[in-house]
Amino acid sequence: MPQTTYRKKLIEVALPLEAINTASAREKSIRHGHPSTLHLWWARRPLAACRAVLFSSLVNDPDDDPMYGHDENVAATERAKLFDLIEELVLWENSNNPKVINAARLEIARSIAANKVADKELADDTPLVANAPELPEEQAKYLPDPPPEYTAHDVRFKMPGLKPEQVNHFLAHYAPPVLDPFAGGGSIPLEAQRLGLRAYASDLNPVPVLINKALIEIPPRFAGQPPVNPEAQQGKLATKVYSGAEGLAEDVSYYGKWMRDEAEKRIGHLYPKVKVTQQMVDDGRPDLEPYIGQELTVIGYVWARTVESPNPAYSGRQVPLTNSFWLCTKKGKWAWVEPEVHGDGYTFKVRRGEPSKEEVSVIKAGTKLGRGSNFGCLLSNQPIQEDHIKAEGMAGRIGQRLMATVAVGKRERVFLDPRTVDEETAFSIERPSEVGAVGAELAKDKRALWCLLYGLTTFDKLYSDRQLLAMQTFAQLIREVREQVAHDAATDKSEIETYADALETYLAFAVSKSADYWSNLCTWRSDPKNLGIGHVFVYQALPMAWDFAECNPFSTSSGSWHKNLSWVISYLRAHNVGSVGLVRQLDAASAAYEAKEAIVSTDPPYYDNIGYSDLSDFFYVWLRSCLNSVHPDLFGTMVTPKSDELIASPYRHDGSSEAARNFFEEGLSEATKRLQAIAANGFPVTVYYAFKQSETTKTGETASTGWETMLTGLIGAGFAITGTWPLRTELGNRMIGSGTNALASSIALVCRPRSTDASMVTRRDFANALRIELPEAIKHLQSGNVAPVDLAQASIGPGMAVFSRYSKVVNADGSPMSVREALQLINQVLDESLVEQESDFDAETRFALRWFEQYGMSEGPFGDAETLAKAMAVSVTGIVESGIAASGAGKVRLLKRDELLPDWAPETDLRLTMWEVAQYLIRSLENDGEAATGTLLARIGSSNGEIARELAYRLYQTCEKKKLAEEARAYNGLVVSWPEIVKLSRQQAKDSNETQAEMF
Known part of the structure; x- marks a missing residue:
């Protein structure tokens, strides 16, 4: 029975969104020790975003916390403390900071303990070690010995004597586990484990299953274990104390070097100096x-x-x-x-x-x-x-x-x-005649596997003769490592077999990464910043490289075995081993999950955006060659499973887009129902989604099939959306591609079981509620600096929150309103809201907006300009005098940014318009950077700057409709850079005041 009342979690009320987004975007440029360097996976969620979403899904909002008694002042103070903690928690530098991580774990434990005491699930004086619920043996055996006894009272009041190991014990036994059934690159389960929670991860595809095993399942099993290689047994190293996965890292380094030396003996002569x-x-x-x-x-x-x-x-x-x-x-x-x-x-x-x-x-x-x-x-x-x-x-x-x-x-x-x-x-x-799984055929999806068109139809053809021999040599050496480990380790056979499995797994990742650099699809990068051999997967596709670069595996430069191995080692050395993890290969649409009463957080497939299995076969065939005896359950087939993969890929359905869509809808609906059935009472389900693609129907309506399908599944499974958060996942220079409208953000949907007494309303009632609530939500999104490229997607959340709260919305003809119809109405109200914001603009700017919508930056008839100007209560002469347009020979046009005054002074502009403020800010940003633009903003004034930023949203929308990608990028870029511009502007003002004070 779905619950109808619950305590709100922080994620359903407020988040320090800008701090989360800044950390998420920055994370893309961090390489050393990042899980993404262990192995490539597509559309991986930033760790910072996952960490913040999980934490805020687990802690009570202070206004609805039994500890604080609905005292608004106390709640505001406590919420500010949680914000401060999240802002520290999302920083990459604090990923392994025990002070910050332990503080976060303590807050989670405190909320859970407070709820359990209030709901009489635990007595305040319960001895929690003695009465801890039993865990499955497979997990319990990897937990450390129980800590000293403590009580629920100790946890909920965060008693000073409470030790981190007691908090960890509480979370492992009393907190629900976290389940991600579409685990992919493993960001969500890894962050659940970092926060001290048991993590369950599953995926249908063996490659992400193996990645997740390497991230969350294997490290806890060997946490603190010393290395077995001979070098580690000598001198001071023999008495060194190893923490986390350091011992594993040392052995991966030692045996990886042994592999390189052996390979050089066998094929080094093929790469002469x-x-x-x-x-x-x-x-x-x-x-x-x-x-x-x-x-x-x-x-x-x-x-x-x-x-x-x-x-x-x-x-x-x-x-x-x-x-x-x-x-x-x-x-x-x-x-x-x-x-x-x-x-x-x-x-x-x-x-x-x-x-x-x-x-x-x-x-x-x-x-x-x-x-x-x-x-x-x-x-x-x-x-x-x-x-x-x-x-x-x-x-x-x-x-x-x-x-x-x-x-x-x-x-x-x-x-x-x-x-x-x-x-x-x-x-x-001589080209090897036996290639095993590497001889398998590529999938037939020519939309992403472009090399198919030129005869590269099997995986072995993606390598020259020498490249194929090098790959096979290193894959063979993976299988020989076991003998070396068995010879070196002074422990019983059963233990060393398990440990050798782990070492082979991590070394196989280095082989798999090498495939990405040793293929004839690699190119030579001539630009100074990236001079060297590029890897295959620059895009989510297998391209065709006409001039290709062949790497020498035995150098120490980019793409070499040394470099590829070093990425694996650096991740293991930086890995902070958390709680236990369990990974399974499961089909989300038919899985019987081991986790019961779990906190569900997941990032499902994006409709047809990425053919995960088709692409991951590139790695699978080599991982299978290395590990089919280590993980026979994962590598029993020649290529990854395709028929049950939950994406809408027409080529798998005889080219039928409709059949592909039906398959995706049915599978996602079934998967969502299964998740709803096991979701833990009292905690929201969080779903990440990012899908920009839209299509126009025969009637001219625009809809996004991916979003429609995802939301239909969630609502059909009985969920209501209680919160939405746009999480920026790209750096500013990736916000929008030339001629495209690539997403910069994913949306985190917060879902709860819909109330059992939800009402049924008419279409008019829904539209009225939408027009009341959505404009305010849009202003909130804009104040949170959501990028214009993402505003339409981010607006879906609050719009669907209105739609999903009702048991049914009924059209005038009595038919139930579909999600597609609701999305179209949400887009309509978004357009209306942005138009309504024009009331903040001056008359000249409103003229420029209308003219731009009709003529862009081209010339138009003077008569049209005169008619439009009169409607705006200005004159064409006034428009020209304001410095935003030119008139002559019966024509009028808006001035381009490079035609604006080179020495414009906002302080002395007697006819200042928001149009020119926006254009001058963009010109400064594009030509001189954020620092100079911050200086200009200080001269313009923050209030005028904010209105110009508002205008940028409106102009982006117009550019997108007119398919002006370059101009759209300019407006999007201004908004994306705005927080830094404002920061620099304030610093400029502060420095100016301090200088002035010193003068007097």
Whole structure:
């Protein structure tokens, strides 16, 4: 029976959203020790956001806490303390800070204890160790010994003598576990474990199941265990005390190095060093003179794919297909490949120096003629059609030609001409005939697996002969590690078998990461910030790389075994082992969960945005090669499960979008019902969702199928939405892509069982309630600085909170209102709300808005401008005098930002408009950065600045409707940067006041 009354949690009342969003966005740039560096997974939620959502879902809002008796003043004080704690908790630097983590665990335990005492589930003086509920043996055996006795009174009053181990014991036994049935990259269960809660994670796909095992299941089993390798048994290391997963990290490091050394013995000769000679210098490379006589370690090889020239005069000649000839674009360090044609043949030469403007355009273009796979023939200068290249690829006739070799110099990359010996070495390898699961076919989804079109249809074809041999060598060595560990460890056989399984698992991640860098889909990155070999998954797709970069596994540069292993080690060393975790491979639509009365928090699949299993097969085939005997239950099939994966992928349903949608809806509905049945009483269910894609119906209506399906599932399962929070997950420069409207935020939906006495209302009643409540919610979102790109998505939450509180909304014809209809009405009210905000704008700005909606930045008839100006109670002359428009020859147009006054002074502008304030702020931001814009805002004034920010929301909406992506980016960027601009503005004002005070 769904409950109808409950104590509100903090997440249902208030959150320090800006602090959470700032930490979440910043986390994208943090690499060392971050779980994302253990293994790639797509659409991984930021740890900061998950930590904050879980914490605030577990602690009472102070106004509804039995400890505080609904005293508003006390509640406000206590809420402020919780905010302060969350602001500390979400910082990456505090991920392993015992003071902050223990404080958070204590607050969670206090809320739970207070509720249990108030609800008479526990007596205040209950000895909690002696009376602790029993845990499943699989979890209990990994918990530390029980702490000294303590009581519920000690916990709820946070008694000074309460020890962290007593709090941890309370959370492990008395707090509900956290369940994430779509665990993916593991952020949610990992953060549940960090907060001291038992974590249950499940997924249908074996790859995320393995990731979650490595994050939450394996580390607690070996917490504090010393390493077994021989080096750790010598000298001072033999008596060192290891905490957390440090011992595991040391063994992964030791045996990973052993693998590298063994691999080099077997295949190291295939990656010879390059000896620099005087002849190389004499051939026009004076930059090589410091290296004469030295043998340089190769970092990688840059190859061009080739096809037969379609010109009959050059029949049989293979010509290169390259996106670019650049090797390095750093100023003063320029390097590129120059093809030299000799009759019916050609060679490649590496050039250094500063290229001319004409040369730059040729270098940048390579042999590419346009978008897609359209190239020019190097020999005949005739176009090579896409169809020809695809036909050659499907026939297996695409070849490769070495363009350059890259070596390690003195704090620089040394680019060398391709050597015949390097090509001969690469082509001398006999391609392995037995490839196992690596020979499996790629899925047939050509929307994301673009390489399929060119004959790369099985996974082994994604590697050159040498790359495939290197991958197989390291995969084989994973299986040999067990013998080394057994030889080195002084412990009984059963224990070392389990430990060897763990070591092989982490070492297999290094092999899997290497697949991402040792494939012929990798490219050479020539930009100074990322100079080196790029990895395959720059996008959520398997691309086609025309000029690809081959990594030397035995260097120490990006993509090498050393680097890939180091990411795994750094994560383990930084890992803070929390409570116990349990991971299972389960189908969420049919699972029988081991967790009962669980706190459900999850990030379900995003309709058809990502084909998780199709992409993860790239890693699965190698993980299976390494671990099929270690985890036979996970790697029993040749590729990952597809038929039951909960995404709407038309190619799996004979191309039918409708059948794909029905499959997704039915599966999600069933999964949601199962979650509702096991959700713990008294705690909300939290669901992360981000889906921007929309479609227009035949009647012209716009809807988002992904959102519609998700919300239909939640509401159909009996949930009401009680809170929504837009969580920014991207840095400012990723807010919106050119020509796209990519989401910057995901929305955290807070759900409760709908009241059993919920009323039924008419469409008119719902619309009236929406028009009363949604505008205020939108203002709240704007004040929280939700990005304009996300405002429509964020508005769904408060709108659906109104819709979902009713048992049914009935249309005029008696039919029940669908979620799609509700979403359309929510979008309509959002538009109305933004239009209503125009009352804050001056008449000139309202004119500019209407003109922009009709003509953009183009010219329009003077008569139209005059009519519009009169309606706004201004004149065209006044508009021009205000400095935002130009008029002449019977035409009127708005001034572009680069046409505005270069020395504009807001202090002396006698006709200041919000339109020009917004445009000058954007120009300053784009040209001079946030600091200069903060200075300008200080001159403009904060009140005018806030109105300009409000205008940016309105203009973004107009740009999106008019499909003006570049202009939309400008308005979105202003809002996203606003908190920092305001901060810098205030600092500027403070510094100015202090300087003035010193003068007097």
